[in-house]
Amino acid sequence: MSDLTRLTAAETAEAVASGKTSAVEVAEAHLARIDAVDEKVHAFLHVDREGALTAARAVDDKRAKGETLGPLAGVPLALKDVFTTRGIPTTVGSKILEGWIPPYDATLTRRLKEAGVVILGKTNMDEFAMGSSTENSAYGPTGNPWDLTRIPGGSGGGSSAALASYQAPLAIGTDTGGSIRQPAAVTGTVGVKPTYGAVSRYGLVAFSSSLDQGGPCARTVLDAALLHEVIAGHDALDSTSIDAPVPAVVEAAKLGNVKGMRIGVVKEFSGEGYQPGVEQRFREAVELLRELGAEVVEISCPSFTYALPAYYLIAPSEASSNLARFDAMRYGLRVGDDATHSAEEVTALTRAAGFGPEVKRRIMLGTYALSSGYYDAYYGQAQKVRTLITQDFARAFDQVDVLVSPTTPTTAFPIGERADDPMAMYLADLCTIPSNLAGNAAMSLPCGLAPEDGLPVGLQIIAPTMADDRLYRVGSAVEAAFTARWGHPLLEEAPSL
């Protein structure tokens, strides 16, 4: 067959199942692609050549025996280095976990393996998923395949870059404040943050427990839906996991029809701080939805203005507690264990050496926000804002089926540009954060290139809790219409590496 790395996941699975190619050939093609381009992109922190080929052989053996293969059997995937993988390093982009080999698989990892998905390796990320550019990785930045001097988004920049550079047709991300959607937007790929609780967090190294959510990343809406169905579903090991049937996302992606749907444009996500080319492409996407038969109305969600400050109290607060376990006592980095330091000093020295500046900044923020005397003013107040945002969404979804907005205010910025300006960096998640605070589902998919810089712009679709299928229904319709207009998928305009 021609270049196997250019196939979609659905096409790859079909080719493997029908015997047009083998899972091993597919894996080898992707491993060769990684060898060829990842030195430049740096999407992967760890490539598991052996594991990938073993998994691929198992799929081929199964097929040879005439057993039924799952819908993604033999399809390669790039796994964000935040999910534990038994026997394979898991660093979370941090020095503090360098060399740690988890003794257990995350539920998501287990489900991927059981589905015959071939895990190629672990992808780069901002340390502990804290960041919007992947520059906070302790292992160096990742380049955006559209322009290697620019950021691929974050925290899941490794996963989005792997997709955009054809190193894998599928990837996994986690979205705490936009870490799936923003990387998807700036790399011209598709990323979905499912409803909170839809995908098990067991084995997801926690940043902010009440916000973290694993989700699918892909180059097409249908591929994302296929992956969504594999990883979602109730897990008794995660108390916050939803015990209800997974919405029929694949069916919705195949349907791809917005006729008669009511779609709301979030009024608050425009104006100052938004790049003109981003706003232009967004307006065109809204126009397209109208043309496709949707009824578009403007919706105001006034509390969204407070989402960013609320997020930067809640997420660091939980992080300050979640990251306390990295104390050098049981795993990971250990500094100062030379018989001259006390246990307390070893913990302090290890944390000083093992955590990067952004992680330390957030631990300090969170520790402060939870301190007695400040709790009510900060953490308590932020939780109230969270409730207001949830109520804004509820009111909005009384009027419309989904909301839309630009995914990010700007296209990919140059590596280094915002590295020393945390506030500027935080603004990248302005439009994505409300859905994390409220727990509802959201997707980003490409809606064109900004005229001024020729870089991808993301359209965000937001659906109510447990209505993830609506994302796919709308996303698939938009994708089909845009692809027809452009004559090819947007990603084909990216430079070949």
Place this chain on the structure above:
Amino acid sequence: MDLVSYEDALASYDPVMGLEVHVELGTNTKMFCGCATTFGAEPNSQVCPTCLGLPGSLPVVNATAVESAVRIGLALNCEIAEWCRFARKNYFYPDMPKNFQTSQYDEPIAFNGYLDVEVDGETFRVEIERAHMEEDTGKSTHVGGATGRIHGADHSLLDYNRAGIPLIEIVTKPIEGAGERAPEVAKAYVAELRELIRALGVSEARMELGQMRCDANVSLRPIGREKYGTRSETKNVNSLRSVERAVRFEIQRHATVLKEGGTIVQETRHFHEDDGTTTAGRVKEEAEDYRYFPEPDLVPVAPSRDWVEELRGTLPELPRVRRRRVQADWGLSDHEMQSVLNAGAIDLILETIDAGAPADAARKWWMGELSRRANEDGVELSALAITPTEVARVSALVVEGSLNDKLARQVIEGVLGGEGDPDTVVEKRGLRIVSDEGALGTAVDEAIAANPGVADKIRDGKVAAAGALVGAVMKATRGQADAARVKDLILEKLGAQG
């Protein structure tokens, strides 16, 4: 420094106490994971990603532990929360896998209750502030260094088998008005709570194994003043006697400091079993701020009212009520009853009676021979290698005349020594009473022949002298004769009337 006497301390000050008791629940698995809880297992053999706090692991609440917590709450006359959450208590310590303890903070599962205790026949009501669920920490063993504490140790060993064992922490409201009886009230409260926990079947509550641990807060205020004094908190007091001694010592220590014009420092203290004193724990430079916040990895616990009422129906007879009933049934004086309670014998005696023994015999065995043996071995009665059923069997053998007291004691010795059940021991040791009239008759004849002087006295009507001949016969039969029957035979043969 010379301590102010207890009497002098009480003459000037009114003690106020607050007791915090931790109970390890006897669930098969841990609070938030499926690991076993077997006591004394190989270190770090009962661990998993969750109780080791590995990155990515998550907790899941043990439903049995919640049920136990609700039943404890109900037995303590508490209100049960309709909705409550777990909270994280954040602090760093090497044996805390996550460096936060998953506990409850301002939303405990049970609150506003009381427990009535008796001191010298008077009832004293101890009010309960709250009972909440939490997890235990791992266990540190500090090697090297003089104190056995972390400071000055060469290295430390960490065993995480205990990490995640379910705990219920029961906190009293300030206990006021106990006056000079404060130490006894503290002891009686802990004792009563222990009985209650055992009766509920939620824990064996063995203090010597750390399954129940008490922190005692004590403060003094000048008599007549309303405002509480500064408190000290004596941690991990691990026997009933120690609770009483620790409170007593702290009352005297506070009074001494106050009398000399000093001020009490709010601090944690350690109790020393050997001399009954307490010493200050490490002084913390800054106030501990645990930064509590609701545990985001768990969903709220919302016990339905129907379930709570169903659990109320499973509550056993409360120990205090049962004690009253038993005391009346057995016709014991308060003093006798107290001995039974102090020995921890009430359940064993009741079970022995249930197994068929007469009440007085059951009590006699447990409070007599078996208590003596337990004392010798330095263990609790319940730890002896004999079951109530076996004691009942020994008793039955005595009642039917197969054993006398002396033989019965030998049977018990055999059972405790692992020789088998009572019937096996009787068989193996050949301990049945000699009831063969011919053999007994011969032994009696021989005793009379060997002691002509005594025999004459008996013939002259000095029946009391028969004791010497009975003794000789018992000696000759190695104790395996029925003494009463022997006496009858002697009197019969010598023509005397008993």
